[in-house]
Amino acid sequence: MHLTQLLEPHADRLKALSLSQLNAMDPDRAHDFALRSHALYLNFARQRWDRTALQALFDYADSAGVEAHIRALFEGESVNRTEQRPALHTSLRTDVSTSAVARAARQTALDTLAEMTKVVEAxxxxxxxxxxxxxIGGSDLGPRFVVDAFGQAHGPCVHFVSNADAHAIDRCLEGLDPKHTAIIVISKSFTTQETLLNANIAKAWLGANAVDRIYAVTSKTDAARAFGVDASRILPMWDWVGGRYSLWSAVGLPIAVALGMPAFEQLLAGAAKTDAVVYSNPLRSNPAVWHALSIVWNTNALGLSGHVVVPYDERLRLLPMYLQQLVMESLGKSTQSDGQTALDATSPVWWGSAGTDAQHSYFQCLHQGNPTSNIELIGVLKPDHAHAAQHQVVLANLLAQSEALANGHASADPHRVHEGNRPNTLILLDRLTPDTLGQLLSLYEHSVYIQAVMWGINAFDQFGVELGKRLAGSLIEHWGHEGESSDAVTRTLLEEIRRK
Known part of the structure; x- marks a missing residue:
């Protein structure tokens, strides 16, 4: 019996019960359906499940070998089955595993941190x-998000350019002085089209200054050197760290430059705290397991195809964008690791933006629209500003939206009826620091992996992004010549482009 079939009877049984009724029938769930992990507090009491359904999910997780799979990840086993390699991003920040593979990766990571320190000083x-x-992608989203969250606290001002559209680089370089600017080129293969297009523009813009102002993070040292980067200014990447899991590596160099190495090390330390909890805790007290099961329940039992992330903290405004890649590139699969077609729906569509802005945008649809989405609301208890009354407004809105989504509102006027029953999870951080952000991002990474285990898919390959790139490359190569494309619609669109 596959997962959706297993959960269907529980979903059918719960359809007649509202979230208000579930909480009234089981008042202890407000406490029992919540976990604390260091500076993170997670409350799942407003998910549309009960103890029986939750037990069925834990039973399935147990039968799927989630605990064994977690250990396999940490210990450097070949969890990326389609590419026959490990996924050792946890070794970039923790040493909980005693396996020889994990220890070797950990030592490599520590050696690279020492080299990063020298580059940051330079x-x-x-x-x-x-x-x-x-x-671009994992070589941009993580560092961009973390730097945006904490601002320019240290050293030179760090800017980010990812898009191949040259408007992006023109806007970035406008106002900068090539005599006082350095660039970092981050690309595992050092062949990423968008990155090299922009890097070449920047290299020409630097002129004579390019000789000692270009740094690189890559696994292809020879290609970086051919580009003009001195070996002393190249930091390594490895095939055992996927791009979307790489901000903990030398890919995080922009973070270390903007915030300082101590802050970057605190980010790693925070992630290691969650790693230790996930590695050691049994399923029932493992926050990443709870988080993963809530998404599996909404996707496979309730049939919800949307997952909305709304951080009630302006500093976390780029978190939804970061999570879109982490989750959907990892879980957007319809083929299981064994090559069979997946029988269960996998990743929902992740999206969102910062509250309270979101409330004046798409929350109308979340409250009264159809279909329903699963919603994740994130708050920070202690701000780093002095406006206490304003922070109370933010937290009050966070709590009120969670309650309104869950419980709804009755009215004689049908236009004012809020049906409620919108499942939502609350995540609270004691404070936003590099340490606590590291804890949060590690939680999401482990949740993604556990979901992949539950669905029998590989969280670490990304073949879905390659076809469009190949087609674009072919079009560029044959641009302006006969036989540019065998697709009739593409040929028609090319004709339209040329008419302009």
């Missing part, structure tokens, strides 16, 4: 005012 010279980071 970039913190008085004549370097700005640093531009070129990367």
């Amino acid at each position: 970039l913190n010279q008085p004549d370097i005012h700005d640093v531009v980071s070129f990367g």
Whole structure:
């Protein structure tokens, strides 16, 4: 029996019960359906499940070998089955595993941290005012998000360029001085089209300054050197760390430049705290397991295809964008690891933005629209500003939206009826620091992996992004010539482009 079939009887049984009724029937669930992990507090009491359904999910997780799979991840087993390699991003920040593979990866990570420290010192010279980071996807989203969250607290001002659209780099370089600017090129293969297009523009813009102002993070040292990067300014990447799991590696160099190495090390330490909990705790007290099961329940039992993330903290405004790649590139699969077609729906569509702005945008649809989405609301208890009354407004809105989504509102006027029953999870951080953000992001990574185990898919390959790239490359190669494309619609669109 596959997962959806297993959960269907529980979903049918619960359809007649509202969230208000579930909480009234089981008042202890407000406490019992919540966990604390260091600085993180997670409350799942407003998910549309009861203890029996939850037990069925835990039973399935147990039968799927989730605990064994977690250990396999940490210990460097070949969990990326389609590419026959481990996924050792946890070794970038923790040493909980005693396996030889994990220990070797950990030592490599520590050696790289020492090299990063030297590079950060080199970039913190008085004549370097700005640093531009070129990367895309996992080589951009993580560092961009963390730097945006904490601001420019240290050293030169760090900028990010990812899009191949040259408007992006033109806007970035406008106002910068090539005599006082350095660039970082982040690309595992050093062949990423968008990154190299932008890096070449920046290299020409730097002119004579390019000789000692270009740094690289890559697994292809020879290609970086051919581009003009001195070996002393190249930091490594490895095939056992996927791009979307790589901000903990030298890919995080822009974070270390903007915030300082101590802050970057605190980010790693926070992630290690969650790693230790996930590695050691049994399923019932494992926060990443609870988080994963809530998404599996909504996807496979309730049939919800949307997952909305709304952080009630402006500093976390890029978190939904970061999670879109982490989750949907990892879980957007319809083929299981064994090559069979997946029988269960996998990743919902993740989206969202910062509250309270979101309330004045799409919350109308979340409250009264159809279909329903699963909603994740994130709050930070202690702000880093002095406006206490304003922070109370933010937290009050966070709590009120959670309650309104769950419980709804009755009215004689049908236009004012809020049906409620919108499942939502609350995640609270004691404070937003590099340490607590590391804890949160590690939680999401482990949740993604556990979901993949439950669905029998590989969280670490990404073949779905390659076809479009190949087609684009072919079009570029044959642009303006006969036989550019065998697709009739593409040929028609090319004709339209040329008419302009």
